[in-house]
Amino acid sequence: MILELVLLLLPLLIGYGLPPLSRRIETLLTHILGMEIYLILVLMGASLTSLPHWMEQLQQLWWQTVVLAGLILFFNLLGLWVVVKIVKRSSISGASSTMSFASASANSDETWDNAEPEASAGVICSLRSALLPVLLVVMGIALGEACSPLSHAASSMVTLLIYLLLLLIGHQLRDANVSLKRLLMNRVGVSMAVAVIISSALAGICSMPFLHMSLAASVALSSGFGWYSLSSVMLNNLLGPYYGGLALCNDLAREIIAIMLMPFLFKRGIPMAIGYCGATAMDVTLPLIRRQGGIAVLPLALCSGFLLSLASPLMMVILPMLAR
16 A cells, blocks of 8 residues: 555655746646546546446446536535635724735725626537546446457556656646645635535545445545546556446536636635636636636635645545555
8 A cells, every 4th residue: 555655646646746848848748647537538448348247337336427527515614614704704893914915905895796708609619628528438338348358458458648648747736836835825815725625524424325335435425626637547546447437427527617606606716616627617617717707706716726735636545544
């Protein structure tokens, strides 16, 4: 277990320790990472066909996705609602500027409650992007069904690709050029990340009777925070193709729900809208957050998204090993 933990964390740490490269090379690495994620999703679909009675297992997977995604939605919004109440109370009592979104008018009620949604074009575009991984997995299932050797070799190929994936992800976190010390000074953003982590773990615990899985496996499945390209690959590698497929569906559902509910949640409280986006708040959903809330909320999105992006791979490595 210790050796596997080191082997999985080492590429992430090496990537984070690499110095920034030229912008041209960084752009190339970003494209390579995107293509690798697409390839892994296709291979994951192919590996699902190697499971015995895989059609029956897929039907069970969709039901478990509905249960897990529903519980995560409920507990995350409940935890983030508590953050909204605490921050509003602190603002009324004259909290320090570290509780605000930015150094300017971040504490105003207008910023908190009246973020106006803009045109729906960005939402539609984001929904299309979120559905692409589903199509890739379906393509992989078709390839795995047509080519039996591919379905049996897919898991081994994914294992090799995951090390490169973690290396590139670690370097991207470093290339984001976000100071961890500065992020930790944003008390609202840290509170949001902590609330998401704790409430997601509670959702995982409550899902145990429905998923018929161990505590560690259930909590691991709830700890992807929307980062489906990482959670699906990690759990596919550590627990098996079925767990990887469930993680993919669960975190994709989270991203799609976050995009659809964002205008509504911004009116209920900015931490609820940004926090439920999970790790995607610093990349995929960041443009939508910018449209809905303006520039003032971007520090919150970067802080929460970055901290959840750090927590997710750690939980994805440690918890599945405890589930064995």
